[in-house]
Amino acid sequence: MPDTALPPDSYPVSERNKVRRLHERGRYDRASVHAILDAAMIAHIAYVIDGQPYCTPTAFWREGDTLYWHGSSASRMLRAQKGGLPVCLTVTHLDSLVLARCGFNHSVDYRSAMCFGTARILEDAAEKARALDAMIDRFYPGRAQELRQSTAQELKATTVIAMEIEEASGKVRSKGVADEEEDYALPIYAARYPVTLVIGAAEPCPRMPAGVPLPEGLQGFTPGRRLDALMLENQQKAYGGE
Template identity: 85%
Template sequence: MPDTVPPSGSYPVSERNKVRRLHERGRYDRESVHAILDAAMLCHIAYVIDGQPYCTPTAFWREDDHLYWHGSSASRMLRSQKGGVAVCLTVTHLDSLVLARCGFNHSVDYRSAMCFGTARIVEDAAEKARALDVMINRFYPDRAATLRQSTTQELKATTVIGMRIEEASGKIRSKGVADEEEDYALPIYAARFPVRQVIGAAEPCPRMPAGVPYPEGLAGFTDGRRLDEIMLEAQHRLYGED
């Protein structure tokens, strides 16, 4: 049971998702958690099978309070989830490296989210096909309708997993250098180094027929743009703002 009754628009707080260390960095409101999730393309999913812990990296996307990801139908983790498996899905953005005046205060600025729920396989064929189209459009706006349709065998070889977010928390550090007051006068170099994941210039397939135009939906994918900004833009284009 939750430890506290959450305010409207927030996830419940319990022993499972409570931020314990540096709790002032914790975020439980849906707006903050969703912003961290929606700025990402990759997540890590932790689960336990027969007492053995695993952690799987994969692409994912969010629809309201549900998260989805996909993988090979031969995956042991996916096969084990037919009856539902408790998972923890995490996302992290590394925003800067922070060099302080002592080793203890060296840090990083970051945005992270942890989501808890029970993962289940999407069994309905129509819902599965819809989800796979949504995945394409989530990352590459309006692209699914322009592609060759997946074959029955291709769809059979892919499993879609869904999970309702039961509890979640975000954690954010964004303050840069934070030294002890008496250390600021020391003649030691201190700085923040911003870290960004950016898109490079497109490298068209050399076997693409001549005259194929650049898709309008990829207009946001320009050389030098931040990937987290592109992902947020694509999410809002598909689902609107929360």
């Protein structure tokens, strides 16, 4: 897709992020890519160290065009990133199972995003502490100020990574059953089974003192609510339309 055909405010398209198969499902505009990212809590980070590929699942969050994640200071991936490491971050939402009338047309509805950039470690202590608070508030609005402050040793044991999104693409399938026209009359069961992650009922810690109320920022965590919808709502609370 040439740049002239891209919607306004899109990520540049190159050989690295271009959707090659079923290109009509590709999304390059920031609004589409960010919506896919912001509805997720977990990403997979792919990278290569000394010729060996790795892929690490981790919690992540977005601020503008910057992605953040954290991990143990003992992590192989994090140690390798001190000088900057090219990475690919991906998220996927499975939205439905699609049963068609032939094996070839069986599919899934999904939303996915792939982001490329160079990961760097946050070395500044104040920036690192701010980012960790931002992670808590991103997932659980207003919670950071209610918590015990992290100790120096806890902060030392945690590494925070930032990556500016250089290129990105999304890919979306949402059409359900799509058979060959001549197959629709076949007496074969075909259907779409929606799939969602939902919030369950809270299980309060048995050692929590009596009378501790549910914080205001957790009011959205109601049983049966879709996790992706809640994550989008919390992103909006944390960063507005950014």
